[in-house]
Amino acid sequence: xxxxxxxxxxxxxxxxxxxxxxxxxxxxxxxxxxxxxxxxxxxxxxxxxxxxxxxxxxxxxxxxxxxxxxxxxxxxxxxxxxxxxxxxxxxxxxxxxxxxxxxxxxxxxxxxxxxxxxxxxxx
Amino acid sequence: xxxxxxxxxxxxxxxxxxxxxxxxxxxxxxxxxxxxxxxxxxxxxxxxxxxxxxxxxxxxxxxxxxxxxxxxxxxxxxxxxxxxxxxxxxxxxxxxxxxxxxxxxxxxxxxxxxxxxxxxxxxxxxxxxxxxxxxxxxxxxxxxxxxxxxxxxxxxxxxxxxxxxxxxxxxxxxxxxxxxxxxxxxxxxxxxxxxxxxxxxxxxxxxxxxxxxxxxxxxxxxxxxxxxxxxxxxxxxxxxxxxxxxxxxxxxxxxxxxxxxxxxxxxxxxxxxxxxxxxxxxxxxxxxxxxxxxxxxxxxxxxxxxxxxxxxxxxxxxxxxxxxxxxxxxxxxxxxxxxxxxxxxxxxxxxxxxxxxxxxxxxxxxxxxxxxxxxxxxxxxxxxxxxxxxxxxxxxxxxxxxxxxxxxxxxxxxxxxxxxxxxxxxxxxxxx
Numbered sequence: 155x156x157x158x159x160x161x162x163x164x165x166x167x168x169x170x171x172x173x174x175x176x177x178x179x180x181x182x183x184x185x186x187x188x189x190x191x192x193x194x195x196x197x198x199x200x201x202x203x204x205x206x207x208x209x210x211x212x213x214x215x216x217x218x219x220x221x222x223x224x225x226x227x228x229x230x231x232x233x234x235x236x237x238x239x240x241x242x243x244x245x246x247x248x249x250x251x252x253x254x255x256x257x258x259x260x261x262x263x264x265x266x267x268x269x270x271x272x273x274x275x276x277x
Numbered sequence: 278x279x280x281x282x283x284x285x286x287x288x289x290x291x292x293x294x295x296x297x298x299x300x301x302x303x304x305x306x307x308x309x310x311x312x313x314x315x316x317x318x319x320x321x322x323x324x325x326x327x328x329x330x331x332x333x334x335x336x337x338x339x340x341x342x343x344x345x346x347x348x349x350x351x352x353x354x355x356x357x358x359x360x361x362x363x364x365x366x367x368x369x370x371x372x373x374x375x376x377x378x379x380x381x382x383x384x385x386x387x388x389x390x391x392x393x394x395x396x397x398x399x400x401x402x403x404x405x406x407x408x409x410x411x412x413x414x415x416x417x418x419x420x421x422x423x424x425x426x427x428x429x430x431x432x433x434x435x436x437x438x439x440x441x442x443x444x445x446x447x448x449x450x451x452x453x454x455x456x457x458x459x460x461x462x463x464x465x466x467x468x469x470x471x472x473x474x475x476x477x478x479x480x481x482x483x484x485x486x487x488x489x490x491x492x493x494x495x496x497x498x499x500x501x502x503x504x505x506x507x508x509x510x511x512x513x514x515x516x517x518x519x520x521x522x523x524x525x526x527x528x529x530x531x532x533x534x535x536x537x538x539x540x541x542x543x544x545x546x547x548x549x550x551x552x553x554x555x556x557x558x559x560x561x562x563x564x565x566x567x568x569x570x571x572x573x574x575x576x577x578x579x580x581x582x583x584x585x586x587x588x589x590x591x592x593x594x595x596x597x598x599x600x601x602x603x604x605x606x607x608x609x610x611x612x613x614x615x616x617x618x619x620x621x622x623x624x625x626x627x628x629x630x631x632x633x634x635x636x637x638x639x640x641x642x643x644x645x646x647x648x649x650x651x652x653x654x655x656x657x658x659x660x661x662x663x664x665x666x667x668x669x670x671x672x673x674x675x676x677x678x679x680x681x682x683x684x685x686x687x688x689x690x691x692x693x694x695x696x697x698x699x700x701x702x703x704x705x706x707x708x709x
Contacts, residue, residue, distance in 0.1 A: 267535065269494065271492070
């Protein structure tokens with residue numbers, strides 16, 4: 155699972171009102187090289203919840219020097235875009251789980267694929 | 278991209294003819310269209326036409342010389358092709374036809390191998406292979422501009438794909454759907470019934486980053502029984518990511534998830550530039566969602582596959598589309614599109630059955646016949662309004678005229694001799 159996807163996921167456990175962002179508990183993380191596309195990264199940045207990205211990066215120990223807030227004029231800042239690119243697309247959680255911050259319910263991730271299915275009483 | 282240009286056919290336009298003459302397009306427009314179309318074979322700048330070669334000649338001699346001369350200069354190279362639709366011509370006959378064009382003021386030299394300019398004499402011998410006339414019904418002559426992307430249908434054929442399922446969408450239709458959705462470079466595309474990812478493969482080819490989900494654990498993980506005739510189980514390299522890798526677009530792979538489309542896991546924001554999908558019809562793949570058994574019909578025997586779904590409930594077809602339209606209204610970027618297949622029982626069909634949503638505008642509805650009494654319709658919708666915070670659209674059954682199609686599976690089999698009701702295990706993959 156990539157952090158771009160994680161940024162868009164939320165807990166859908168019944169009754170939960172503060173299900174975002176999901177906490178990441180990773181037991182295996184891989185780095186995977188993906189071609190850098192500055193236009194794509196620039197396009198994605200406004201769609202992101204920046205604090206959730208920072209939190210996820212911290213949880214995985216991958217934050218490095220990512221700023222706590224979006225820098226202005228990021229479209230032309232290639233260094234910054236490369237940092238964001240790396241986090242969004244190159245860091246992959248292979249094994250672990252996503253945890254609902256309110257209910258504690260865990261959604262397993264195996265072979266890089268999250269299983270978001272709820273059982274009948276949770277739906 | 279030349280989206281938004283008006284479709285302007287010349288007079289006597291026949292939609293079913295393999296030859297279309299259009300006005301009001303620049304060469305750049307045409308190149309843009311041909312870079313994406315998997316339906317169009319080739320495009321030409323029309324210089325002359327007629328029912329006979331004599332008429333063609335008159336027409337060509339009337340074409341302004343100043344439009345011809347840039348392509349006929351002394352030091353340029355060219356070749357003339359002869360293309361005959363619905364007829365095979367001997368080589369010598371082709372040469373004769375080219376020679377008969379000697380009234381054209383070509384000043385350059387012929388180069389068969391790498392000409393700067395290519396021209397084409399096109400002859401239309403009709404569309405009936407059992408009734409081929411001696412002489413063409415119509416003749417065109419023009420300067421070749423470019424070819425369409427029909428090669429993608431062959432190169433991306435499901436027959437050669439690493440990972441397929443019983444209902445993998447064929448390559449041609451996948452690319453058509455991507456075009457309907459106006460998928461472009463750097464888009465984010467989502468398929469909520471992703472299966473083996475055929476639609477994502479097509480979208481990645483057009484430069485989009487792709488993600489998908491499916492309720493079926495085995496399909497998402499690439500496990501379980503193979504859909505190929507001589508293969509029992511799927512191999513280790515069979516999954517959606519491997520399919521993208523096969524075509525060199527693994528860079529565009531975002532994620533796939535095991536998830537129930539009726540219970541979205543995405544936050545409510547304009548996340549996706551396109552939602553493209555082929556929901557289950559309840560025939561070859563089951564329609565399922567998580568939930569209790571309490572007040573639903575028992576599923577047909579032998580129909581569910583092992584799936585890690587805690588408890589399955591029949592997902593009524595009409596609910597699938599209500600949920601899909603709602604999901605799209607909330608998560609599509611404004612002005613962007615939802616493209617999906619709607620299964621239809623033809624005797625009951627009317628246009629009112631096509632699901633609607635106040636935030637989505639219906640752009641197109643094209644039928645593909647599946648049998649005498651069933652078809653599926655390719656529906657394209659565009660987001661025109663943000664959803665207001667109000668009652669969930671579609672909870673009122675009177676607003677869902679598609680209800681009757683919930684029994685689609687029974688209706689599908691009703692016109693067919695009732696066999697044992699058991700599904701074929703390994704149906705042939707739909708060829709192109």
